[in-house]
């Protein structure tokens with residue numbers, strides 16, 4: 351059987367590894383636009399100079415050779431022709447398959463702010479080639495503007511501060527990393543970044559730019575009227591799934607590729623996994639989806655069980671935070687907060703169930719909290735502070751409706 355995998359990242363590599371394990375003699379080809387396998391999560395280490403490109407190769411230098419997998423690097427798939435059982439590569443032409451797995455992930459998005467899409471020195475950060483361009487731009491530079499203070503924006507700021515570049519970070523919300531952090535949890539990170547020279551412009555919008563005659567952006571202009579000078583600009587304003595090459599293939603997409611519980615698309619012999627399937631935007635889930643797809647391709651019938659999108663751990667300057675479930679409270683939610691010597695914990699309870707948890711400082715006992723949020727475990731009054739709760743406190747069976755709850 352011939353397996354063709356498009357994409358060589360979290361989902362693609364874990365799928366290739368699993369297929370090889372289950373089918374020692376099958377033919378496996380992995381195609382990617384990337385020149386080399388690398389972890390997106392470690393790009394800031396590359397950017398900041400702590401790790402080389404080789405050191406962020408999470409598969410291992412000899413992965414393809416050792417597993418007898420053909421790797422076609424720096425190749426772009428431009429279309430898929432299910433009637434002919436092949437995908438078409440820009441350089442390779444038709445690549446035949448018996449099973450096709452799409453793991454093309456996503457790319458950064460530059461919003462249509464005047465000058466942003468045209469200027470030569472505006473960058474996104476999604477893959478190694480982006481990090482290489484930013485690294486080159488940073489050479490000899492003194493200052494930059496980063497638009498967006500989510501995890502990717504903070505990763506970039508962290509790395510560039512390490513290189514001694516003055517970073518000015520613009521964020522529409524009133525706190526940094528707003529998807530994961532509330533105001534209390536965001537404040538210590540902001541302080542830590544400010545201590546190394548980073549400046550934040552919160553509740554502000556980038557609205558324009560100054561671009562010189564050579565096509566280089568010299569400043570970002572905020573709606574509030576401020577002018578932020580920059581030798582280069584990084585935009586971290588969200589991503590778009592890589593699905594354009596599927597046009598005309600019959601594979602159903604809306605914003606992402608539509609898959610069922612088995613990671614199958616609507617077209618026979620075509621599966622999809624990872625960020626391109628839109629079930630999640632984090633590395634461990636992409637890898638698990640890749641593995642699940644691989645097992646189904648090899649004839650098992652395994653459902654992707656963890657459709658649980660929101661889980662993040664961050665660590666900047668040694669301060670760790672775990673964020674589980676969407677960090678937004680609605681009218682009627684109960685919000686429990688526990689501030690203590692070694693950290694801060696916040697739980698959001700909606701309709702009697704735990705829907706979000708932030709844990710900063712000491713994040714031990716993570717598995718316990720993950721279970722509670724993932725299962726939407728019922729919560730009953732507890733007079734213990736949040737950070738003292740453990741399995742012993744919640745693993746009670748409520749006979750009235752047959753569910754486990756925290757008492």
Ligand SMILES: Cc1cc2nc3c(=O)[nH]c(=O)nc-3n(C[C@H](O)[C@H](O)[C@H](O)COP(=O)(O)OP(=O)(O)OC[C@H]3O[C@@H](n4cnc5c(N)ncnc54)[C@H](O)[C@@H]3O)c2cc1C
Nearest residue numbers: 357358359360361383384390427454455624625631632633
């Ligand atoms: C800077 C940064 C930091 C991150 N930090 C974290 C973190 O700390 N924790 C976490 O859980 N997640 C993090 N993420 C998210 C995580 O990296 C993604 O969820 C994960 O990479 C998704 O993997 P994937 O395999 O679905 O797709 P991607 O990693 O997007 O890879 C897509 C692959 O498809 C290839 N490709 C795309 N289009 C084509 C085409 N037409 N033809 C051929 N090949 C193609 C690409 O070359 C690439 O190999 C971070 C992301 C970024 C950008």
